[in-house]
Amino acid sequence: MPTSSKSDKRRTLTSAKIIEAALTIADTQGIETLSMRKLATALNVTAMSMYNHVANKDDLLSLMLDHVVSEFELPNKDGPWQDMLRRRAHSMRRAFLRHPWAPTLLISTITNGSHTMQDTNATLGCLINAGFSYAAADWARNAIDSHTFGYTMQELNFPVEPDKYKAAAAHYLPEIDKDKYPYLHSATEVLIKGEYDGITQFDFGLDLILSGLSPDNSQ
Amino acid sequence: MPTSSKSDKRRTLTSAKIIEAALTIADTQGIETLSMRKLATALNVTAMSMYNHVANKDDLLSLMLDHVVSEFELPNKDGPWQDMLRRRAHSMRRAFLRHPWAPTLLISTITNGSHTMQDTNATLGCLINAGFSYAAADWARNAIDSHTFGYTMQELNFPVEPDKYKAAAAHYLPEIDKDKYPYLHSATEVLIKGEYDGITQFDFGLDLILSGLSPDNSQ
């Protein structure tokens, strides 16, 4: 008689499998629906068996976040440092669009997974090699990341689909008091008239920061 | 016999009182500890009586957020537009430091409280009066807010107190693999040696954005 049979569930569970299933649930159904019991059902085990592979739910979330960070493009290639940092920022934004629950948790969680450390190391290295001091590199990285997190989190919360934006604005216009909020009212009217599409560009703020940065301008 | 006596609890509860008590709990004990039952206990009522004044917990959170927005300084005074926007951004950051739970919720919640609408109206108005088009004003506001949200949320998550940062870095250094993460290792060494204080400045990124902005540079 073999030690493992079809009905023997031992060793079938791994932390990698748990993380994968958790990411699928969070991406498709929302992080707020991810419970230990639901995740266990998806994996065909009980909630408690997962505690043999992850310490608790917070630990699981950290492991999920480090996976998201693994999708960032490392700025450790050759070429102009601005291009590498722009490509990393774009890849961050795309990872966040794939995993919309991630930025909120990532920015409010202390993570020291290996992918997170690798990203920090490569990003600092890119700036150091471009001639930035360690202090200036830290400041520059912080400015770029602030924009990337802040912009993408606002973008993810955008209340309507881009192509439905004008219709939604037209519907909402009567509820904006013209005397109390004249500029907001006019901005909504301009939007409806179609003079601009209401979409602010990620690159607008990113380029303001990247063009302002130089190895010498920060003390 | 009067219709209200000492033991008659009717009419003692208002949404303002609920919001005030909820803000106190969230600010002092953390938003994750705020439950309807705990809040009710603090107000000396049962959880269910609050449902006569707020629709549900989400509604309560929206009301709390609009209060936080009421602490933003409106950029509707006279003076250079850059100064007004800088003061608004500083007041946002200070409000977030007072209410550390707020930015995460504010950036991921659709709010249309009156203070939120007033803030949007005044911020757009400041830029319009400075000669920005409605489209450019929207882009500029988005760039400034992205930085303010992103920076302050990173700051709030900063793992240690500023004055303990060097000690914490020294303690953490041995755990950073020098061969795998050379730049991160060196950055930590530089930090411990005290060549800079490891504090990135809010104004560094904000000034990059404000000096790059002008009524003509965005299409």
Add this chain to the structure above:
DNA sequence: ACCTGAACACCGTTCAAGT
């Protein structure tokens, strides 16, 4: 060593019943 069922101490919210 790994998996499980039962239990504990919580949640937000509903509902019918009080005054």
Add this chain to the structure above:
DNA sequence: ACCTGAACACCGTTCAAGT
């Protein structure tokens, strides 16, 4: 009109018991 107690359908996590 406003407040309440009991109940419902959940949570994350512990613990002792299985194999």
